[in-house]
Amino acid sequence: MKKIVLIFFYSLFWRNFLKLIIGLNYINREILFKSKQFILIANHNSHMDTMAIMSSIPIKNISKTHPMAALDFFGGNKIKKFLMRNLINATLIDRNPELQKEKPIQIMDDILKKGRSLLLYPEGSRGISHNISNFKNGLAILIQNNPNIDVIPVYLKDIHKTLPKGSKLIVPFKCKIIFGQPIQFDSYDLNDILVKSQCSLIELKENY
Amino acid sequence: MILDIDFSSPNNLLVLIIFMILILASSVFFIWKRIQPNALVDQMIKTTQSWWVMCFVFLFAILSNTVITILAIALLSFVALRELVSALNINIDYRSSVFLCYLSIFFQYFFIYKGWFIEAIIFLPLFILVILPCSMIISTCRKGFLRSYSFLSISVILAVYSISHLAFLITFIHLDNLSSKSLLLFLIFLTQINDIMQFIFGKIFGRNKILPYVSPNKTWEGFLGGLLSTTIIGCLIGFLTPFNYYELIVVSTIIAVLGFLGDSFLSAIKRDVGVKDLGVSISGHGGFFDRIDSLVIISAPFFYIFYFLLEL
Numbered sequence: 158m159k160k161i162v163l164i165f166f167y168s169l170f171w172r173n174f175l176k177l178i179i180g181l182n183y184i185n186r187e188i189l190f191k192s193k194q195f196i197l198i199a200n201h202n203s204h205m206d207t208m209a210i211m212s213s214i215p216i217k218n219i220s221k222t223h224p225m226a227a228l229d230f231f232g233g234n235k236i237k238k239f240l241m242r243n244l245i246n247a248t249l250i251d252r253n254p255e256l257q258k259e260k261p262i263q264i265m266d267d268i269l270k271k272g273r274s275l276l277l278y279p280e281g282s283r284g285i286s287h288n289i290s291n292f293k294n295g296l297a298i299l300i301q302n303n304p305n306i307d308v309i310p311v312y313l314k315d316i317h318k319t320l321p322k323g324s325k326l327i328v329p330f331k332c333k334i335i336f337g338q339p340i341q342f343d344s345y346d347l348n349d350i351l352v353k354s355q356c357s358l359i360e361l362k363e364n365y
Numbered sequence: 366m367i368l369d370i371d372f373s374s375p376n377n378l379l380v381l382i383i384f385m386i387l388i389l390a391s392s393v394f395f396i397w398k399r400i401q402p403n404a405l406v407d408q409m410i411k412t413t414q415s416w417w418v419m420c421f422v423f424l425f426a427i428l429s430n431t432v433i434t435i436l437a438i439a440l441l442s443f444v445a446l447r448e449l450v451s452a453l454n455i456n457i458d459y460r461s462s463v464f465l466c467y468l469s470i471f472f473q474y475f476f477i478y479k480g481w482f483i484e485a486i487i488f489l490p491l492f493i494l495v496i497l498p499c500s501m502i503i504s505t506c507r508k509g510f511l512r513s514y515s516f517l518s519i520s521v522i523l524a525v526y527s528i529s530h531l532a533f534l535i536t537f538i539h540l541d542n543l544s545s546k547s548l549l550l551f552l553i554f555l556t557q558i559n560d561i562m563q564f565i566f567g568k569i570f571g572r573n574k575i576l577p578y579v580s581p582n583k584t585w586e587g588f589l590g591g592l593l594s595t596t597i598i599g600c601l602i603g604f605l606t607p608f609n610y611y612e613l614i615v616v617s618t619i620i621a622v623l624g625f626l627g628d629s630f631l632s633a634i635k636r637d638v639g640v641k642d643l644g645v646s647i648s649g650h651g652g653f654f655d656r657i658d659s660l661v662i663i664s665a666p667f668f669y670i671f672y673f674l675l676e677l
Contacts (some may be wrong), residue, residue: 180444180447180448180451182645230485243449291544315451318451318460321457321460326460326464328460330447330463331447331451331644
């Protein structure tokens with residue numbers, strides 16, 4: 158049932174809305190079809206980012222892919238929480254360390270161990286457009302623990318124009334979502350992983 | 366009924382001509398590829414395939430009932446405006462004004478659909494003069510006002526004002542023994558033929574550049590060849606218009622010249638912004654606005670030529 162809702166919400170509604178009204182152009186989307194389980198890492202400038210990425214995920218994987226969302230921001234009341242879990246397919250994470258029952262890294266690791274996929278914004282919160290800031294350490298720990306899972310960089314170009322931070326008005330602008338090849342890590346040192354994954358995202362940004 | 370097919374009517378004769386040209390082009394390129402395969406032919410085959418799709422969509426949109434035609438032209442305006450606004454790099458602090466520009470499409474085509482001539486004519490000039498600057502002034506942004514204002518107004522003029530005159534042709538001109546869509550077919554067919562002929566003559570005979578600073582691919586030979594063949598073809602498909610041969614020659618020449626200038630106008634804008642095409646929507650053609658760029662100057666004058674001729 159949840160899968161049908163998700164397919165309807167993302168693959169039908171959002172994909173067509175983004176394509177036809179907003180003018181989103183999916184580039185190299187076929188990369189997603191090649192891997193069964195993946196960690197998507199993307200730059201984050203707008204709430205539209207999650208919609209754009211989730212709408213491009215193949216139907217067979219859509220219910221198995223979870224975006225991460227902050228509990229204090231998105232889980233304000235019960236209705237919001239219910240919608241986030243069932244319509245967005247998000248996993249809510251408490252950012253306040255005192256209230257955490259389980260560490261966020263542990264939650265994400267469990268999801269990966271169950272054979273499910275993650276969508277992460279390693280910059281943390283919504284950053285400045287045209288600028289990829291430093292990645293957070295959690296990503297490296299996650300990749301270190303699960304070396305067999307494909308890490309796919311996703312660069313979102315100009316999507317922040319359609320819905321910038323602090324705005325509620327959606328305005329169509331042509332934009333692009335670019336998928337890169339899964340990252341090949343040479344060493345699984347924490348720092349190397351961070352540098353490598355950040356470089357691959359910057360590379361995508363510069364090539365398109 | 367959505368489609369009314371009557372093969373004695375001028376519109377359907379033109380449909381027949383269009384498909385014959387397409388079949389001819391496809392078979393020529395097919396044979397050419399067999400004899401001498403190269404990159405140019407592959408490109409041409411791709412372009413022709415897009416032409417097939419475009420012709421089907423375009424003819425369906427035009428020959429359906431009037432509401433669908435107006436909706437299709439409004440959609441064209443929307444896509445063209447989106448391409449322009451995205452390419453011109455407008456300060457995103459003025460996004461609410463950009464939103465109003467999108468909204469103006471709705472009002473403009475609503476007036477056209479209702480047949481309110483005065484409203485449809487004055488709405489966009491007033492929009493650019495009053496609503497657009499007011500909305501920009503009350504937004505919190507202080508930087509790049511003039512730049513964003515001129516970019517937005519030029520986008521509205523090119524994408525909405527100019528293209529909406531195609532819909533004016535259907536709603537506001539009533540001919541005695543012709544369907545109101547014949548003129549629209551005549552205009553669009555002739556501008557596109559002009560583009561193709563300019564391209565063909567330019568490729569074969571092109572030597573002397575006509576506008577080296579704006580559009581280096583355009584040549585005198587292409588322009589004159591296009592002008593000549595457009596005039597001849599314009600006379601041949603004169604059955605779509607109420608004109609006699611002298612008038613047809615004049616109108617076809619105007620269409621060819623203004624079509625060429627419209628094409629160059631958009632090239633100049635694109636060159637200034639630093640992009641080659643405004644989009645990638647049509648394979649082998651670029652964006653939607655790249656395909657209809659020759660219409661931007663001609664559509665409004667063409668409408669007023671008819672409007673005043675019929676008033677006389």
